[in-house]
Amino acid sequence: MTHELRFETPTFTQRIKGMLGVDFYRLFHTPMFYIFLAIAAFIPALILGTTGMSNPDGTVSAPLYTNVWNAIAANTPLYAFEDMGGYANMNMVFIFGGIMVSIFIGHDYKSGYVKQLFTTHAKKQDYMMSKTLVCAFAMACMCVTYLLGAVVAGALVGLDFSVNFGSLLIAILSKMIMSLGWASLYTFLNVIFRRYFGVSIASSFLFGTGLPIIAIGMIVGNSAGSFLNIFLYGSSVYACLSANMVTLLVCLAVSVAWAVVYNVLGSYILSKSDVY
C-alpha cells in the first residue's frame, strides 16, 4: 500500500455525519440510554400508581391527578410553583435529560475519547452540534417513554382520560421540540464545566428544575408571566393542555433560537480554550 499525500477537505456534511455517527453509535451501544428511557417511563408510573394511596393512619390523601393527561402537562401555563400536581409533568424529562447529557459528555472527557474527536475535528462546532442533536433525540425518546408510562399507569389506576386530543398532541410535540433547546443548554453547561463533572451535573439539575424562571414567575404571577416563554422553562410550561398551533410555533422558535445561541457560544469557548 502506497501512501498518498493528498489532503481533501471534508465538507460540513461529511464532518457532522461522522461526529453524529459516533454519538448515535455510542448512545445505542451503552446501557445508559436505555436506563434513562426506563427512568422516564417509571416516573409517571410511580406518581400515578401511588397517588391517592392510604396513609399509615388510615386517612387517604387527595390524589395528585384525577385526569391522566395532567401527568403530561398542566391545564394552563403555570410558571410559578403552585402545587406539585401542576409542576410534576413531562417537563421532568428535562431534569433527568440534563443528568444524562452530563454523563454522556462527561464520559467523553473522562475516557479521553474527546482527544480522538478533537484531533480529527478541527472545527469545534461539529462537537457542539452533534452532542446537541443526539441528546435532543435522546430526550425526545424519553418524552415518548414518559408518555407510555403515564398511559399504562393511568389505565391501571383507572384515571380519567378525557382531553382535547389536538391540544394534547400539540403539547407533547412542543415538549419534544423543546428537547433541542434543553439539550443545547446542557451541552453548553457541560462544555463550560468540562473539568468538573460534579458541577456540570449540579448546574444541569438546577436549570432543569426551572428554579430561576419559577422564582420570576412567583414575582410576576402566572397571568403576567407570558414573557417568560422566551426562556426554555417558560416555553416548556407554555406547552400545556390548552396548547394550540401558536404554542407549537413559539416552542419551535424558542428551542431553535436557544440552540443556535448555545451552540455559537459553546463553539467559541471550545475554540478559545484548551480541550482539557
Added chain:
Amino acid sequence: MNAIEIRNLSKSFRGMYAVDHLNMTVPVGAIYGFIGENGSGKSTTEKLICGHLVPDGGDIKLFGRDYTDPGVRVRVGALIENAGCFPNSSVWDNLMMQAINLGLENRADEINRVLKIVRMEDSARISFKSCSLGMKQRIGIAMALLGDPALLILDEPINGLDTDGMRIMREILIDITQNYGCTVVISSHILGELEKIATHYGIIRGGRMIQELSAKEMESRCRVFTSLKTKDMLGAGSVLKQKFGNVREEEGYLRVYDVDDTEMLVAYLLQNGHVVSEIRKNKVGLEEYYVELMSRREAE
C-alpha cells in the same frame, strides 16, 4: 515539504512557559524521536500539534497547511497519554466509533486491517478495560492508524511495556513507516529503544528546542571509545590520560575516548607495565549523547 513545521510556538500555564518559542521541523516520512526530560514540554508540544491546547502564539504547519485545516487534521492519528477509549466498550466498538468519526467506508475491513497490524485480531470482542497495559497501548496505535493517517503523534507509547511488548511496538512502528509511509513523532524516555527506530531527533529542554538532527548526523557526532580492564586500573588510567587525554573510569572499565585502535592501546599499556585483561570498541549511544548534551547545557 515537511510534515511538521513549527515556528515560535509558545504555550504558558499560569504565566509559566511550558513551550517557549519552539521551532521544530519534521521531514515527511521520518520517525522523529522527541527527547526531553520530564516537564520539558514534549507532551504540551504534541497536544498543541493535535489541537488539544490553544497556543499563546506561533505557527504550526502540517504538510504545508495550517494545522487547523480540517483536510489535514483528518489525517492525523494520535496516542497522547492514553488510548482515549471507552473502558466499558469492546475493542471493536471503540475502533468502530473512530472509523465512523473518520467517515471511513468498509469500516469492518479497515478495523480488521489495523488489528492485524497491531497483532490483536483475536482480542477485538473483549472490553477495553480488561486489556493489559501493552494491549491498551497497541489499541491506541490501532485507533491512530485508522483512516490511513499521514502523521502519527505518539506520546510515550512504549512506557510500561515489557521487553516483548517493546519489541512488538518497535516492529509495528517500523512497519507503518516503511510500508504505509507515515510520518511518526514519538516521544519516549527509553532512549535505547528510540535509537533503534528513529531517523531524526529533536531534543527539547525548558520548552525550547535545543537541537534537531538526523540519525546520520547523530551517528557522526557520537564519539567512539575503547573500554578496557587491567589489574591496576588507577595506574593504567593515569598512563593513558597522559597520552590520550580523555580517559574516564565508568562501570568498572577505563574508557579511552576518540581512540579505536585497540592494538596500539594494548601495546602502549604493555610498554608501561600494564597487562590488558579485557578490551572492546564502543560508540557513545543516544542516551550518553543526550546526557552529555544536557550536562553541557547545565554548565553553560
